[in-house]
Amino acid sequence: MGEIREPLRELTECGLPMALEVMGERWSFMILRASFNGLHHFEEFLSELGIARNILSNRLGRLVEHGILGRQPMAEDRRKIEYRLTDKGMDLLPAMIALRQWGQKYGAEVVENPVLVDERDRLPIGPVSILSQEGRILGPEDLALVERANVGKRADGSQAEPVAPVSRGDTAIADGLRGAA
């Protein structure tokens, strides 16, 4: 089982290649989803996903290796092994859900059941979004690529300073009414 494959141009100065090293493989995201959906055992993944036995074994091994899944034999039945998402694995949720939503948007008649909802009001979640540091929702036109040295330098020459970025748990939205009409 050689590791000879070229490591996807790691030099390319961004985290994508590293992320794809693990998650770019067929089934990785499906296993992640299944895991998030509450599956924890080999045979569960096997029958739920319809993946080949040896591949599942291999993928689970790699996911564990990369710290995305934790693996431990269960106390009451030591034949059974429990795979569980680590924090590192949980951090893949935005990527997974973004992909999912994209597939849903363009994927003809996908009905989504069960539905992923906000625990608080049990309504479907909104779209996974790119945010500015202050939490504005950004679209493709709002993005730019600048040299590391020029970060914060505005067109008018003034220098923007970083603010305390938003983070999870923040009430994110709305200093004004939104969209709608």
Added chain:
Amino acid sequence: MGEIREPLRELTECGLPMALEVMGERWSFMILRASFNGLHHFEEFLSELGIARNILSNRLGRLVEHGILGRQPMAEDRRKIEYRLTDKGMDLLPAMIALRQWGQKYGAEVVENPVLVDERDRLPIGPVSILSQEGRILGPEDLALVERANVGKRADGSQAEPVAPVSRGDTAIADGLRGAA
């Protein structure tokens, strides 16, 4: 070039399998990133990514086929063909950036250059986030999976009604001070 491969369990009632059908292949995301970064031509992708010629040809073909890239010969030099992200392709940005950020977070010494910034203040963007319909930033604990029929039914029995969801361009953040101390 058979299409015999099992279509990744499409039945699984969510958009992921469909999304992975195209983007789950090696190089797809790297090509997307390159395309977003301003590359538009075969030879550019070739030398920038270090991908094999035939594979690049194949991947570009598939991405075009799936409407993620547009393809057209250029007017002034009809040897040259221009590949350009479609809106459908642009909609993959959150997924791509989320993956990238994840890779960055866990990928040792990745320095990211050039840096992806908010056009407005030219500061680095924040993390790609899962939002509720009203724009609250949600973490894994805030998520639940419920049967389609039970959407909106809260634990106390009351029924939540959908609100106008947030959308791009919205000022998203903050009705209270954030994190920090």
Added chain:
DNA sequence: GCAACTGGTTGCATAATGCAACTGGCTTTT
């Protein structure tokens, strides 16, 4: 016309994936 450029394709080697059958540790049944 001829060389060079651009975007392919083809042939062949290697790696990844899939299927089916088998192993090895553990648990339950008898």
Added chain:
DNA sequence: AAAAGCCAGTTGCATTATGCAACCAGTTGC
């Protein structure tokens, strides 16, 4: 304590994807 069954994983073999190098066709510049 055998026997049978379950769970996770491995092995052998076929198919598919990927990579490398060489070749091809339409354009362009000279």
